Amino acid sequence: MRTSKIVDKWGNPINVELDEPQTESSAKLAQLHNHYGDHPSGGLTPAKAASILRSAERGQLIAQCELAEDIEEKDAHVQSELGKRRLAMQSVPWNIVPPPNASAAEQRDAEMIEELLRNATWLDEAIFDAGDGILKGFSNQELIWDFYDNTHVIEACEYRDPSWFQVNPDNRNEITLRDGSHQGEALRPFGWLAHQHKSKSGYLSRHGLIRVLVWPFLFKNYSVRDLAEFLEIYGLPLRLGKYPAGANEKEKMTLLRAVMSIGHNAGGIIPKGMELEFEKAADGASDPFIAMINWCEKSQSKAILGGTLTSQADGKTSTNALGNVHNEVRTEIRDADLKQLQNTLTRDIVYPLYALNGKTYQNPRRCPRFEFDTTEPEDIAKLADPLSKFVEMGMRIPTQWLHEKTKIPIATKDEAVLSLNSSFTNAKPAVNTTQLKGFAALRRESIEPFADQVAIEQALDSLSAGEFDQQMIAILKPIFDAAEHNPESLKAQLSQVWPQMDDAEFTQRLAQVLFVGELWGQINADS
Incomplete structure (x- = not known):
């Protein structure tokens, strides 16, 4: 048998057996494969539910786990809400992160482990099955190993029924396999993906949401049963049979059968002398039953998703803002689920792969980590x-x-x-005078103040000549002269200088600019 000598996180040596799965190599565990559930939800009462929960606290998890299975199968609302949490964990990307200040060799080991897990076809299903711990408090999957190309790899990850396990009486936070002994058989190192999910504080048998959801499920079933009975008799008239004095037992039963069947068959016979009367139809309303069912489902949504508006809306208090708040709470719950799961995946998947295959392995303290990327991209x-x-x-x-x-x-x-194209970033819009002239020729009958082709061409030519500086100097010449002769009194002289400034040429040039701008805009709009 192939074994590997590995040390645990405390430095103690552990023997790792990878040839066969533990549940298939031990004769004492063979009986687990023949176990079938008892479906304890049948005839469930408050007293029976309490008894199941108390047994789980004493380490007997079978009835509690089977009741959780029944609730998830029978209650569509619970199955839907739990499915949202479990499926949400599969949609988040993940990475294998090297230890802090990792050397080049440690980084290569992390890349090797990530490559192995990227190629693993079982990982997505394993993440989903690990989410079963949300309801039951734990989820165990057995690892199937193989060895090729000098590398230990995980070929499969098999989900094992929760009824195969018990709590070690000497350690209420340790799960063991039911082999008929008092303590049970410990899980083999490197052989299991053993996820314990804390939905609430407490020891292992009280971690799961089953202990919260069993009560809304029970009360909801009572209301559904009562609603079904109400709908069966609602609207039917009360049938009252009258038998004469001295009727014997046979005659009474004959009348009773007629009363019970005449409503469905719309016809029947009774002996002469007997009477059959129809009283007022059964009256009532279904609202109380529906209200109770709605309360139970809202309680279930709150326990599973932290709110109700991501699954139910009553059309009154539900708003987009409240829905967004509830969705944020749901995201926070998903992130908390993933933090618990990534610790388990680091311990039970990444560490074995690193210890068996890593070139830099010396002790568990430099082990890479499995991390889900829950950060959202910024706007x-x-x-x-x-x-x-x-x-x-x-x-x-x-x-x-x-x-x-x-x-x-x-x-x-x-x-x-x-990269940015340098010719694009440095380019400046240029005026194509030939294009403008051609376009202006087509539009000259509708453009003012340039009514003829000659004026248009002169305007375009003047724009391309680059004479703005000279024109502005000519306009501002009176101000320059006043500033040169007496700069102290320039402010007082501006009122006298202003009338001397000739802006006719500059005004003409602005009109030409506006004209060319209109032409350029029309060309670009049509192209």
């Missing part, structure tokens, strides 16, 4: 403007942080990267 448009201002102020912002915020991956050395 790039909102982030770009303040960042540019911070950079102008002298802040030194690392590019790695920005890549994480925006979820934009960092390019490798050999990858092509986006």
